[in-house]
Each structure stands twice: as structure tokens, then as C-alpha cells.
Amino acid sequence: MALRFDTRYAGQLADENALNLISAEAAAVHATIHAGTGKGNDFLGWLTLPHDYDKEEYARIKLAAEKIRKQSQVLVVIGIGGSYLGTRAAIEFINTQEHNRLGGLEIYFAGNSLSSAALSNLLTYCEEKDISINVISKSGTTTECSVVFRVFKSLLERKYGKAGAADRIYATTEYSSHSKLYELAQQEGYECFLVPDPVGGRYSVLTAVGLLPIASAGVDTDILLHGAQDAMDEYSRSDNLFENDTLKYAAIRNLYYRSGKKIEFFAAMEPDFTLLGEWFKQLFGESEGKENKGIFPAAAVFTMDLHSMGQYVQEGERTLFETLLTVSEPVADILLTDEPGDPDGLNFLAGKPLSFLNRQALEGTRIAHYDGGVPNLLLEIDRADAYHLGWLFYFFEKTCAVSGYILGVNPFDQPGVEAYKKNMFALLGKPGYEGERAALRARLNQQ
Amino acid sequence: MALRFDTRYAGQLADENALNLISAEAAAVHATIHAGTGKGNDFLGWLTLPHDYDKEEYARIKLAAEKIRKQSQVLVVIGIGGSYLGTRAAIEFINTQEHNRLGGLEIYFAGNSLSSAALSNLLTYCEEKDISINVISKSGTTTECSVVFRVFKSLLERKYGKAGAADRIYATTEYSSHSKLYELAQQEGYECFLVPDPVGGRYSVLTAVGLLPIASAGVDTDILLHGAQDAMDEYSRSDNLFENDTLKYAAIRNLYYRSGKKIEFFAAMEPDFTLLGEWFKQLFGESEGKENKGIFPAAAVFTMDLHSMGQYVQEGERTLFETLLTVSEPVADILLTDEPGDPDGLNFLAGKPLSFLNRQALEGTRIAHYDGGVPNLLLEIDRADAYHLGWLFYFFEKTCAVSGYILGVNPFDQPGVEAYKKNMFALLGKPGYEGERAALRARLNQQ
Numbered sequence: 001m002a003l004r005f006d007t008r009y010a011g012q013l014a015d016e017n018a019l020n021l022i023s024a025e026a027a028a029v030h031a032t033i034h035a036g037t038g039k040g041n042d043f044l045g046w047l048t049l050p051h052d053y054d055k056e057e058y059a060r061i062k063l064a065a066e067k068i069r070k071q072s073q074v075l076v077v078i079g080i081g082g083s084y085l086g087t088r089a090a091i092e093f094i095n096t097q098e099h100n101r102l103g104g105l106e107i108y109f110a111g112n113s114l115s116s117a118a119l120s121n122l123l124t125y126c127e128e129k130d131i132s133i134n135v136i137s138k139s140g141t142t143t144e145c146s147v148v149f150r151v152f153k154s155l156l157e158r159k160y161g162k163a164g165a166a167d168r169i170y171a172t173t174e175y176s177s178h179s180k181l182y183e184l185a186q187q188e189g190y191e192c193f194l195v196p197d198p199v200g201g202r203y204s205v206l207t208a209v210g211l212l213p214i215a216s217a218g219v220d221t222d223i224l225l226h227g228a229q230d231a232m233d234e235y236s237r238s239d240n241l242f243e244n245d246t247l248k249y250a251a252i253r254n255l256y257y258r259s260g261k262k263i264e265f266f267a268a269m270e271p272d273f274t275l276l277g278e279w280f281k282q283l284f285g286e287s288e289g290k291e292n293k294g295i296f297p298a299a300a301v302f303t304m305d306l307h308s309m310g311q312y313v314q315e316g317e318r319t320l321f322e323t324l325l326t327v328s329e330p331v332a333d334i335l336l337t338d339e340p341g342d343p344d345g346l347n348f349l350a351g352k353p354l355s356f357l358n359r360q361a362l363e364g365t366r367i368a369h370y371d372g373g374v375p376n377l378l379l380e381i382d383r384a385d386a387y388h389l390g391w392l393f394y395f396f397e398k399t400c401a402v403s404g405y406i407l408g409v410n411p412f413d414q415p416g417v418e419a420y421k422k423n424m425f426a427l428l429g430k431p432g433y434e435g436e437r438a439a440l441r442a443r444l445n446q447q
Numbered sequence: 448m449a450l451r452f453d454t455r456y457a458g459q460l461a462d463e464n465a466l467n468l469i470s471a472e473a474a475a476v477h478a479t480i481h482a483g484t485g486k487g488n489d490f491l492g493w494l495t496l497p498h499d500y501d502k503e504e505y506a507r508i509k510l511a512a513e514k515i516r517k518q519s520q521v522l523v524v525i526g527i528g529g530s531y532l533g534t535r536a537a538i539e540f541i542n543t544q545e546h547n548r549l550g551g552l553e554i555y556f557a558g559n560s561l562s563s564a565a566l567s568n569l570l571t572y573c574e575e576k577d578i579s580i581n582v583i584s585k586s587g588t589t590t591e592c593s594v595v596f597r598v599f600k601s602l603l604e605r606k607y608g609k610a611g612a613a614d615r616i617y618a619t620t621e622y623s624s625h626s627k628l629y630e631l632a633q634q635e636g637y638e639c640f641l642v643p644d645p646v647g648g649r650y651s652v653l654t655a656v657g658l659l660p661i662a663s664a665g666v667d668t669d670i671l672l673h674g675a676q677d678a679m680d681e682y683s684r685s686d687n688l689f690e691n692d693t694l695k696y697a698a699i700r701n702l703y704y705r706s707g708k709k710i711e712f713f714a715a716m717e718p719d720f721t722l723l724g725e726w727f728k729q730l731f732g733e734s735e736g737k738e739n740k741g742i743f744p745a746a747a748v749f750t751m752d753l754h755s756m757g758q759y760v761q762e763g764e765r766t767l768f769e770t771l772l773t774v775s776e777p778v779a780d781i782l783l784t785d786e787p788g789d790p791d792g793l794n795f796l797a798g799k800p801l802s803f804l805n806r807q808a809l810e811g812t813r814i815a816h817y818d819g820g821v822p823n824l825l826l827e828i829d830r831a832d833a834y835h836l837g838w839l840f841y842f843f844e845k846t847c848a849v850s851g852y853i854l855g856v857n858p859f860d861q862p863g864v865e866a867y868k869k870n871m872f873a874l875l876g877k878p879g880y881e882g883e884r885a886a887l888r889a890r891l892n893q894q
Contacts, residue, residue: 084751151781184790289762309729314866344588344593345588420811424812
């Protein structure tokens with residue numbers, strides 16, 4: 001199995017007896033997902049995407065990526081939330097956090113905040129580079145992306161002229177008049193890629209949203225998709241949680257939650273998985289955090305964060321459980337050598353590879369946290385490569401859908417995300433928000 | 448005031464009535480801290496550090512930083528936890544997250560994990576560069592740092608010979624035979640800087656631990672210390688929480704906690720503050736997460752994470768409160784312009800600076816989250832510069848000490864951090880851990 005799920009230190013709620021009590025519920029949820037009869041069932045496109053993706057568009061993605069790599073030194077990916085995290089997670093997971101130091105196309109992410117400091121910094125850097133742009137927004141009206149795209153569009157038109165800019169701008173969006181970005185792209189002649197309707201933002205990394213920038217980073221997306229395909233096949237075979245780890249993981253999470261373990265601490269053993277933790281937080285937090293319920297997702301990197309959050313995990317409020325992610329065969333290893341005089345007392349490790357230390361730290365941590373009242377689940381892959389990442393993406397997506405249904409929520413909507421936007425639009429004086437603006441103003445004046 | 452503390456959306460627990468009920472407790476804690484009579488009182492060095500630091504060592508730090516900048520292209524800072532987070536937070540806060548792209552000395556952090564992938568990557572990069580090393584470890588026996596230092600020491604000796612390497616290695620450690628690093632430094636002739644006994648790791652950013660690498664990054668540390676000095680003076684003046692924001696913030700945090708708000712969501716409005724959030728998590732999590740209690744600290748960047756964790760904050764479990772950090776005058780700004788035809792519907796923003804949007808997003812968010820049941824506190828500084836960061840460091844440190852004492856714990860120890868290390872040492876076969884090793888082996892075999 002490409003992904004091994006180890007529940008040795010998961011405690012009693014992961015025992016056969018406990019799982020038997022929830023297995024029928026998990027099986028029913030699995031059936032609901034595959035029948036497409038649950039809440040939010042118009043957003044189930046991710047379920048069969050690894051096989052059903054648009055082959056013609058995929059060929060265009062590969063050609064566009066090749067063109068970007070030939071034409072530019074820098075690709076700026078403009079997107080936020082689901083149009084940002086999965087892509088960046090993939091590029092850092094496969095090409096390392098320092099991918100821009102490796103030579104070849106540099107990739108920067110913009111449109112993911114309203115910070116003028118961050119944007120100015122990137123603009124200055126891009127001034128002297130050859131750049132391409134991939135702007136990603138389903139509706140074309142996400143404020144962060146639209147504002148930042150305006151600025152980069154103007155930079156490109158100044159550098160390359162209108163036609164030259166159009167040749168370097170790629171729009172990933174909805175194909176309809178609902179998308180202002182699509183309309184602009186048609187008018188200006190930007191190549192377009194689709195954000196498919198039945199795939200929500202946080203489930204979209206294996207659509208053009210992720211695939212174009214990931215392919216531009218030089219990743220073999222065939223292999224990424226192959227991993228997701230194999231995961232899809234594996235996790236569709238059975239609705240028995242003892243034979244299907246997405247069901248098992250989802251079931252255990254919910255048993256923990258019901259018993260008062262309200263925080264999931266997702267900790268990876270590799271710094272290059274940092275952004276995968278951020279993607280994980282959006283996937284689970286946005287899917288389950290509603291109706292005043294949901295596990296609160298937190299992310300960490302070990303052993304780094306054992307020296308910051310480790311104290312809390314070991315002895316703070318006992319409301320945590322952990323999900324750990326490790327790699328059994330690191331891409332590179334370093335042998336520790338003997339040093340004359342043993343000045344630091346580490347000679348007992350001579351001849352051991354560094355990965356052995358990382359593994360023993362993991363095992364020691366699992367036992368320590370379990371003993372301290374933090375049950376933990378271990379996910380283990382052989383290699384940090386495109387195949388295993390494709391598998392992981394699918395595994396987490398399916399687990400999340402199952403878990404959300406067991407929790408009793410719609411795992412595919414995000415009604416709460418609009419609240420701050422509505423206030424922001426009103427405060428900014430956006431046309432159409434005059435009523436909200438007057439109400440907010442009155443309220444602010446009363447304070 | 449350099450730092451403004453705004454409780455407009457903090458809810459009833461931040462009202463005068465509520466605060467009156469806890470003000471005597473806060474005043475008593477403040478007196479305890481200044482009298483040095485509380486738990487962990489041998490770790491109060493941070494309290495007067497901004498004025499009391501060793502002026503002679505400080506002069507050496509500045510000279511060493513100058514030498515590093517002249518001699519090297521890359522400084523590798525080897526440290527973990529408190530010997531990593533504050534330094535990196537400061538460099539990114541002041542010089543941006545992309546500081547290594549700006550020209551001048553590049554700074555990389557190592558020894559903060561046991562990942563062979565991360566270490567190999569950095570080693571390869573350093574192979575062709577002129578490098579200096581600052582290794583930071585109080586005891587000299589932190590596994591991550593010691594192992595990685597061995598590897599870099601060997602690289603430097605290969606590149607520059609033994610004497611040349613010694614001229615490029617700086618050790619920040621305890622000055623005693625308890626530190627294997629100090630003993631090695633004496634033997635090899637490395638320049639040493641002190642980790643002062645009365646300052647714990649997570650409170651050490653304004654000692655040589657942080658100051659040497661921060662000065663090497665070209666930051667004016669006089670100004671950083673000046674900010675901390677002014678904060679020290681400001682927050683020592685009164686033990687009345689209505690006149691002292693460290694007491695007020697600590698009091699409100701504890702009132703929230705007692706009322707079931709168990710998670711503090713620390714959100715900064717600037718991506719360059721990301722690592723400050725990680726420093727914040729260690730400071731508060733490690734200080735308060737003990738005796739099965741403590742607020743769980745989480746960190747985010749807005750508006751970025753409004754598109755990932757925003758849904759949870761708005762509608763998930765109502766166990767959160769927020770602390771927001773913003774800057775009123777960004778280092779750079781960008782004016783939005785009018786575009787013919789208004790293709791994205793943003794022309795209503797023409798003439799507005801981007802910082803105005805970020806501010807309205809903040810205000811809109813505060814109201815939305817408050818309305819959703821998440822009270823929030825706002826910290827506001829004028830500029831993201833060394834002065835304000837020095838102030839912030841001191842503000843959070845003092846707030847944390849006060850808050851820990853109100854909670855009833857020792858905010859200066861971290862007994863739980865040893866648990867995983869003990870297991871790891873046993874599993875690694877470290878001399879002296881034979882008993883633990885046998886016990887663990889027996890236990891693992893039973894499973």
C-alpha cells in the first residue's frame with residue numbers, strides 16, 4: 001500500500017470494539033457519497049476526477065507549462081485559498097521549499113493577501129525578469145486576486161505591449177458570463193483553463209487550478225494523477241472501514257471529537273511538507289467548521305515544533321489528538337561520522353544516517369504523546385514524490401468528505417466565508433452594498 | 448503610544464465591570480514579577496534586559512556581524528525553538544520574507560529539524576558559497592543542533608582549513624563546563640556569545656541568541672533595543688490594568704479562557720509577520736500549556752487565511768478568541784487606478800491605496816467575527832520596523848509572564864519537552880539511557 005495508516009498509539013477509540021460501533025455509519029456515508037445523495041452533492045466532481053479529467057484540456061495544460069518554462073524566468077500565480085494552497089503545497093513537497101533556488105522557472109504566489117508591502121516587494125523583483133501570469137479565480141471577482149491581477153496586467157502590458165502580455169497571461173476560471181475573468185480573457189485573448197463547477201476550491205488541486213502551475217514547476221503531473229488514480233481505486237473498493245483507511249481515519253476522528261478531542265494536530269516530519277499542512281487546515285477546517293461544530297485543525301512540523309508547541313502537546317489541555325506524516329525513504333540522506341575526542345558526545349551515532357534519527361524522534365514522540373494523553377495516528381509513505389502526493393491528496397479529500405458527513409454537516413459549502421467580505425465591500429463603498437454600508441456606519445458611530 | 452490595544456470588539460469580558468473583578472489579581476501578579484517572588488523566578492532576566500544587557504558583549508556582537516557581512520555570502524544559523532523562531536521572525540518582519548532575494552548576506556536556518564532532505568538541500572547550496580556559522584545552544588547538547596553543526600563544521604574545515612573555519616564559526620552558549628559547545632569553542636578558538644542563565648529560550652530573542660544573526664542581517668539592533676527599552680518603561684509604570692496593556696491583555700485572555708474560549712487565534716495582516724506568529728505560539732504555548740491547562744495558540748495571516756480557516760472562525764466551535772496585529776503605515780503602498788471599461792468591476796476603488804483595502808478587510812473581519820461569536824483584540828503599530836518589533840517582543844513577553852501567573856502555572860519552565868527526548872535517546876541507544884531503552888523495547892515487543 002502506498003500509504004500506510006498505523007493506529008498503534010491511537011488508543012481505545014481506534015480499537016476494533018470502538019470502530020465496530022461506528023462502522024455501519026461509515027459504510028452508510030460511503031454509500032451516500034458514491035450515490036451522490038448527500039448534502040452538497042453538486043460538488044462531488046473530485047470523487048472521480050483522477051480518471052475523469054478532461055484529457056484534451058490536460059494536453060493543453062502540458063503545452064502551456066512548456067511554453068511558460070521556455071518564455072519566462074518567473075511565473076506569478078495569482079490565487080487565494082483553494083487556488084493557492086494545494087499548488088504551493090505540491091511544488092514545495094516535490095521540489096522543496098527552496099524550489100526557487102534550484103535554477104529553472106521561479107514561481108511566486110500573489111493575490112493571496114491585500115498586503116501592499118508583499119505586493120510591492122514582488123513587483124520590484126519582477127520588474128527586471130521575464131514573467132508569465134496564471135490568474136486563478138472561479139468567479140473572477142475575488143478581491144485579492146482581481147486587485148493584484150490588475151497591477152500585474154498593467155506591468156505586463158508595459159513590458160510586452162498588449163498582445164505580448166496576452167501571450168503570457170493564463171486564466172483559470174469558470175467558462176461563463178458569471179466570470180468577469182472569463183469575459184476579459186475572451187476579449188483580450190488569454191488562454192483559458194476551467195475551474196469545473198462540481199469541484200469546490202479546496203478540492204481543486206488536481207484540476208487546472210493546480211495542474212498548470214505544478215506542471216510549470218517541472219513536476220510530472222502524469223505521475224501525480226497516477227497516484228490519485230490508484231488512491232481512488234483503492235478507496236472505492238470497500239465500504240468496510242476495516243478495509244478502507246479513508247473510512248477508518250474519518251471514523252476515528254469523529255470518535256475522538258465526540259470524546260472531547262477537539263483539536264487535530266497535524267504534524268509532518270519534513271519541513272517541505274509545511275504547506276501541505278496549510279492545505280490540510282483549509283480542507284478540514286472549511287469542510288467541518290460550521291453549525292458551531294468541527295474539529296479545529298492545527299499544523300506543525302516535527303521535530304521543529306516539538307521545541308515550540310511540544311510542551312503544550314505533552315501537558316496542556318487534554319483536548320488534542322495527533323495525525324503524523326512521515327516518509328520512510330528520504331530523497332537524500334546523510335551519514336553521521338565519528339569525530340576524534342567526541343566533543344559533543346554524538347559518536348554513539350556514528351555510522352547512522354540522519355533519517356534514522358528522525359525516525360527514532362518520531363517513535364519517541366508517539367510514545368511520549370500517547371503516554372501524556374494525546375492519542376496519535378501515523379500516515380507513512382515511502383517517498384516524497386509526485387505519485388505519493390497524488391495519493392495523499394485523494395486520501396485526505398475522501399477522508400474529509402466522509403468525516404464531514406459523519407459529523408452531520410455539508411462538507412462542500414462555506415457559507416461563513418461571505419460574512420467578512422460583505423462587511424468589507426460595504427466599508428469599501430462597493431456598488432450594491434449601500435444598505436449594508438449605512439447599517440455598518442450607524443453601528444460604528446454608536447460606539 | 449507605539450502599540451495601541453483596541454478592545455472595541457472584545458465583548459463583555461473586556462468591559463470595565465469584568466476587568467474590575469480581575470484587576471486586583473493582575474496587580475498582585477505584576478508585583479510578584481517585579482519582586483521576583485513567583486514560580487520560576489530565576490528566569491526573570493528578560494524583564495530588565497532591554498536596559499541591563501551586557502554593553503561590552505553587545506559591542507562584540509556588532510563587530511562580529513560586520514565581519515560576517517564582509518567575509519561571507521551566506522550565514523547559516525543553527526538553532527531550534529527559542530534559538531530559531533525569534534531571530535527568523537525579526538529578520539522577516541523587518542527585511543521581508545524574501546530577505547535572501549534582496550542582495551547582501553543571505554541567511555538560512557538549520558538545525559531546526561532532523562530532516563535529511565532539508566539538510567542535504569542546504570549543504571548543496573552552501574558548497575559553492577562563502578559561509579559563516581552561528582551555532583546556538585545553551586547546553587550544546589540539543590540533538591538537532593549538534594548533529595547539524597557537526598556536518599557544517601566538517602564542511603567549513605574542508606573549505607577553509609581548521610583555522611579558517613574557526614574564524615567563521617560563532618558559538619552562542621552557556622559559559623560553563625556544562626556546555627559541550629563552550630568547551631569545544633574554547634578548544635577550537637570560536638568567538639563565543641552568552642545565553643544568559645536567567646533568560647529562558649523563548650524569552651531570549653533580545654540576547655546574543657537573536658542579536659548576532661539579526662545584526663548580521665543588517666538590522667539596526669540599537670533601534671530594536673530602543674523599542675524594547677521604551678516598552679519596558681511603559682509597561683513598568685503601573686500595576687493598574689487600565690493603565691498597563693500587558694496586564695489588560697493578560698487579564699482578558701484569562702477571562703476568555705475561564706469562559707470556555709480555549710483557543711487564541713493570532714492573526715497578522717502582513718505575510719511578513721508569519722514567523723512572528725510562530726514565535727508567539729512558542730512563547731504562549733510553552734509558557735502556559737502545562738498542568739493540563741492553557742490556551743491553545745494558533746496563528747494565521749489575513750486576508751490569506753480568511754480563505755482557509757475563515758469558515759471555521761466564523762461558524763465552527765465557539766471556543767475561539769482572536770488577537771489581530773496590523774500596521775497603520777505600510778512600508779510601501781500601491782494606488783489602484785481606473786481601467787477603461789471596468790472589466791473586473793473594481794473601478795470604484797480607483798484612487799485608493801491597497802493599504803486602504805487591507806484596513807477595510809480588517810474592520811469588516813472584526814465585525815463579522817464578533818457577530819459570529821468570536822471576540823477579538825486588535826494590536827496596532829504604526830510601522831513594521833525594528834523599533835516597533837522591539838516593543839512588540841517585550842509587550843508579548845511581559846503579557847505572557849503575567850498571563851501564566853494569573854493562570855497559576857510557572858510560565859518559565861517546560862518540563863514536558865523532555866518526554867519525547869528521553870524516549871528518542873533511549874531508542875537511539877544513547878549512553879546513560881540503557882534502562883529506558885530496555886523498558887521501551889519490552890513495551891514495543893508486547894504490542
